[in-house]
Amino acid sequence: MKIAVCAKQIPDPATPYELDPEHHWVVRPDDQVLDDTDRYGVEIALQLAEASEGSVTLFSMSPAGNLQGIRQALAMGADKAVIVSDPALKGSDALVTAKVLARAIEQEGFDLVIAGTESTDGSAGVLPQQLAELLGAPALTFAKAVEHDGDTIRIHRQTPDGYDEVEATLPAVLTVTAGVVEPRYPTFKGIMQAKQKPVEQLTAADLGFDAAEVGAAGSAQYVRSVTPVPARQAGEIVEDDGEAYRKILELLEQAKVV
Numbered sequence: 001m002k003i004a005v006c007a008k009q010i011p012d013p014a015t016p017y018e019l020d021p022e023h024h025w026v027v028r029p030d031d032q033v034l035d036d037t038d039r040y041g042v043e044i045a046l047q048l049a050e051a052s053e054g055s056v057t058l059f060s061m062s063p064a065g066n067l068q069g070i071r072q073a074l075a076m077g078a079d080k081a082v083i084v085s086d087p088a089l090k091g092s093d094a095l096v097t098a099k100v101l102a103r104a105i106e107q108e109g110f111d112l113v114i115a116g117t118e119s120t121d122g123s124a125g126v127l128p129q130q131l132a133e134l135l136g137a138p139a140l141t142f143a144k145a146v147e148h149d150g151d152t153i154r155i156h157r158q159t160p161d162g163y164d165e166v167e168a169t170l171p172a173v174l175t176v177t178a179g180v181v182e183p184r185y186p187t188f189k190g191i192m193q194a195k196q197k198p199v200e201q202l203t204a205a206d207l208g209f210d211a212a213e214v215g216a217a218g219s220a221q222y223v224r225s226v227t228p229v230p231a232r233q234a235g236e237i238v239e240d241d242g243e244a245y246r247k248i249l250e251l252l253e254q255a256k257v258v
């Protein structure tokens with residue numbers, strides 16, 4: 001089975017994000033990490049590929065930087081990566097990003113595409129469904145368990161009350177919820193091998209896009225304004241005189257937590 005995994009490189013969430021003051025786009029430094037939510041997709045892909053003698057190719061759209069995020073996913077065991085990186089893509093919204101990734105994936109060929117449900121930096125939660133529409137493949141979303149049998153893919157789709165069983169015939173697009181599997185840690189051997197694995201870098205033109213179709217020019221979505229999150233208020237300290245639990249319970253009730 002030929003598995004494509006969407007692997008987004010994002011600025012390290014442990015450091016404060018910088019926005020460019022003119023367009024409010026996230027400033028993307030050279031050092032970017034693999035979005036944590038995509039580690040689950042990589043893990044599921046590796047498990048499915050191991051069971052079917054398949055291959056796992058990563059697809060990413062972002063400034064390439066030093067490819068640290070992509071190498072993290074290669075070190076887990078993915079076979080190769082295709083990264084679309086081009087100054088012409090600056091300002092591309094979710095739909096343009098989906099169009100770019102769809103064309104790169106189509107060019108490579110696929111049986112299954114796996115993505116996260118929502119990225120950590122953008123959080124739009126729409127790209128995989130756009131990708132499915134563009135690829136003409138069914139979208140199986142919010143998978144918490146995945147089973148592959150011949151040309152059928154079956155999932156447990158997480159719901160507020162439990163799960164639905166959903167199945168589709170391949171090719172298909174799948175989104176996995178964070179926490180569904182334990183992503184493997186790269187071994188030392190994996191880290192060393194990742195340095196030698198093929199990483200193909202493509203431009204928008206390589207995929208047949210005109211400059212007007214991508215980047216800010218091709219995007220309908222833009223950020224009108226941004227507002228800083230209000231500073232957190234100092235908490236209330238309850239001194240324990242042996243009866244502090246009563247006060248804490250009262251405060252929790254006031255906050256409607258209990």
Ligand SMILES: Cc1cc2nc3c(=O)[nH]c(=O)nc-3n(C[C@H](O)[C@H](O)[C@H](O)COP(=O)(O)OP(=O)(O)OC[C@H]3O[C@@H](n4cnc5c(N)ncnc54)[C@H](O)[C@@H]3O)c2cc1C
Nearest residue numbers: 006061062090091094115116118119122123124125126127
């Ligand atoms: C106004 C605006 C400006 C932007 N400017 C830039 C820019 O200058 N440079 C740039 O590279 N991007 C840019 N983007 C694209 C952006 O970083 C996202 O990739 C895109 O909008 C998808 O949104 P999301 O991450 O919220 O998607 P979601 O729908 O939340 O993502 C769900 C899943 O889709 C996959 N996915 C999403 N994005 C990517 C990706 N890029 N590569 C691989 N997999 C992905 C991941 O598996 C992710 O978990 C811009 C977006 C907007 C709205």
